[in-house]
Amino acid sequence: MSLASKVRIDYFFDVLSPYAWIGFEALSRYQTVWNVDVRWRPFFLFGVLKKAENVGQLLQAPCKAQYMFAELPSLSAYYGIPLNAPPDPHEAIIKKGSISALRFLTILNEEKVDMVVPAAREMWLRRWSRNEDIHLGEHMLQISRKIGIPFKEADDMVARIAHPDTKARLTETGNEAIESGAFGAPWINVHTTDGKMHSFWGSDRFHIIAHLIGEKFPGHMRDKAPKYD
Numbered sequence: 001m002s003l004a005s006k007v008r009i010d011y012f013f014d015v016l017s018p019y020a021w022i023g024f025e026a027l028s029r030y031q032t033v034w035n036v037d038v039r040w041r042p043f044f045l046f047g048v049l050k051k052a053e054n055v056g057q058l059l060q061a062p063c064k065a066q067y068m069f070a071e072l073p074s075l076s077a078y079y080g081i082p083l084n085a086p087p088d089p090h091e092a093i094i095k096k097g098s099i100s101a102l103r104f105l106t107i108l109n110e111e112k113v114d115m116v117v118p119a120a121r122e123m124w125l126r127r128w129s130r131n132e133d134i135h136l137g138e139h140m141l142q143i144s145r146k147i148g149i150p151f152k153e154a155d156d157m158v159a160r161i162a163h164p165d166t167k168a169r170l171t172e173t174g175n176e177a178i179e180s181g182a183f184g185a186p187w188i189n190v191h192t193t194d195g196k197m198h199s200f201w202g203s204d205r206f207h208i209i210a211h212l213i214g215e216k217f218p219g220h221m222r223d224k225a226p227k228y229d
């Protein structure tokens, strides 16, 4: 068996999850200094929660829901991420959702992989900073324009958002996460160079991941943050 020279990190996320955003920004910064190969893997969190029989946990324990929101301002300040909860979280998260955005990211991941990070970041900025919607095709076109995807290409990808192949690929990514034990987001699979896989839940596990792979975790690394606007 040949051993890999780089640690591969599969980062499963949904742009509706603010914790997945925090982890995404943290890992984007660490990606530049750790010897890792990061794969960004958009998955549909509600599908995963359902398959993992974890929907009730999240929505029915009021103290947990309250805590989830209460912790966000300190994380936002720590990492320097301009995070603002939408004024009507139920409408933004449950009613409008992220399925179109995730399907769009799924297409980008296969056809324009370099655009996945700027597109996902712009989606989070819209949903979790500026209170702008991300559930319609026209929003994907606005996002594409902002990050520099030519209109014709963007239009062609938006037209395939509802294609059965796109849906199937998003479901497959969720299933892969579920098979590795996922029950929430972010879900992080670290494939160490000895061929083993280690799974982690949360944006708050990077010090443990650093220890596992023999790297350093000096905290927020705000000096490596992009300009958020």
Ligand SMILES: N[C@@H](CCC(=O)N[C@@H](CS)C(=O)NCC(=O)O)C(=O)O
Residues within 6 Å of the ligand: 016, 017, 018, 019, 020, 054, 057, 058, 068, 183, 184, 185, 186, 201, 202, 203, 204
């Ligand atoms: N402590 C974790 C919390 C992550 C978290 O609460 N993620 C939510 C989605 S935004 C989730 O997966 N919840 C499932 C659960 O609580 O079981 C972190 O800091 O990232």
